[in-house]
Amino acid sequence: MSRPTLRDVAARAGVSTAAASLALRGLPGVSPSTRDTVLDAAGTLGYVVNVSARNLRRRRTDTIGIYLPQGTTLQWYYADFAVGVSNAAGERGVAALILPQHGDPRPFLAHVDGIVTVDVRTTDPLARAVLGAGREIVTGEHVPEGQPQPDGIVFVDHEREMTGLLRHLEQRGSTSIGVLLPPEDTAWGIEVARAARRFAAESTVEVHEAPVSFSPETEEIQAACATLPAGVDAIVAVPDGTATSVAGVLRSRGQRIPEDVRLASYTDSQSDRLLDPPVTAIDLRPSEFGARCGQLLLDLLEGAAVPREQQLDVEFRPRAATN
Amino acid sequence: MSRPTLRDVAARAGVSTAAASLALRGLPGVSPSTRDTVLDAAGTLGYVVNVSARNLRRRRTDTIGIYLPQGTTLQWYYADFAVGVSNAAGERGVAALILPQHGDPRPFLAHVDGIVTVDVRTTDPLARAVLGAGREIVTGEHVPEGQPQPDGIVFVDHEREMTGLLRHLEQRGSTSIGVLLPPEDTAWGIEVARAARRFAAESTVEVHEAPVSFSPETEEIQAACATLPAGVDAIVAVPDGTATSVAGVLRSRGQRIPEDVRLASYTDSQSDRLLDPPVTAIDLRPSEFGARCGQLLLDLLEGAAVPREQQLDVEFRPRAATN
């Protein structure tokens, strides 16, 4: 036997489908007695609404998509972001779809009312396809120029945060700072790099850049560290998870943290907290970030009058590695 | 103007909707010329199929749900698992929904044709609701007795793997091994604990158990380590990410890895690889695991004749921390 339909429930309750529909959704327009009968019938029949039929009729899916940047490995930060989106949507009765990272996400765009994405990379052609899909879209962080722009943005002031982190190191006494920078193909990457250069120009501290990829593996991080001058007395590891590898490099060189070299991570993650000594970092609050993006998207879809650009406050976490 | 429908495409191409439908799906039953005209019309109109209508008619959603165990924080392992499911589904044209971890997942079960979940905890009432939802379901790992059983299972032989890991430590010369064990409310937790006890009974090695929670934080791990006898010369950290904290504890005690204490992680993760020295671990291949679960679910939904229980092979990764 297939699943019971609204007609079945209505028949059992002896009312019209219209009344049954209203009763089940808790809307006014039915007498309390009718409503009870319907709820009762639905309960005993085990009625569950057919989502496809409802979606067709309402002309929306109550589903949003999450598109995460492509990388060889899923970084902790993005996983947390996705969970934030999912939970925020769930609280408002909306489901969250993960758009596949391999292959073409476009076929799945038809499933969703809108899309949340984060850290749009100019070098990702699929991201461009997602942005240009003609659906309501909210991005975490700004979208670099030259790409289709989203309907809503939640962003962090990375220039301010990075500057604050460098200043913290300066105050602790560092005079030569190595910075492991991600590619400048995201707004975030661009802002962090700009902050580093501006700081170098405006202070007496030396700043040495070492470029790494978006999602670097250990070997690459080791190689990047090797390009830094021997005299650096602090290192800022920007991409998620990078600080752990840097700590390994320093230890294998016999350099103590923080006595010989201070270590900071731009993107706070579990491993930064768990390392010994724990690493100073910016808590970018990815889960909250995702939640805010999800909420903004839902607000926009509802046509609510909300600011289309919203700033997320993040938290500086000084820890023992920069004492 | 709202999105063009199949009728619009058919009208523009001068054919029936039936023909247009067949042509767009590449099915036989239309002449090549008709097909070209339809494809052309669809292209210029920017036609995209209405997923809700298709789903309603086909009586399926081409969407599967992913239910991850609830914990305060999302572990790396589960994030990877979810990505594996999503990509496997995506390759077969099926979307993947993340069922919200906070709040009630039940309203969203109606969105999906089937569900993939992993490490079902007997202590999670929502997991029970998901299992008993009457939908096709595949679990990663067996479901502990007393719960509704799934339609398909992909599992790892944890007893064998854990035994192999302990034997490796024994061969390296360890005689007193501390094991940080997760709660025995999952099949995985039960099997690992059983292996540890059996190994203790059948070898001359001392095995000291220290229970930790499903998703322990640093403080808890430190406390658990403190309960181990001072003489342990090896520690196996079972839950994902735990080894990083243990390494910190050992270092702060001035114990070297591996000279004083060997360190192994049961659940290989990024941080295990990045630590210095890198930590020996079992690579449980979570992404592959998720993919296999997703494929099995889709096979079952298609009615394919496939084994309902499938074993996943995992990889032992000996690294410097147990030299």
Add this chain to the structure above:
DNA sequence: TTGAAAGCGGTACCAG
């Protein structure tokens, strides 16, 4: 090969 038409299961409008 082609077109007409009957649903899929709700929702929302209508007159009563």
Add this chain to the structure above:
DNA sequence: CTGGTACCGCTTTCAA
């Protein structure tokens, strides 16, 4: 408040 009914857009028979 109530019941009847058109319709959302696609898929799939069934005749022609």
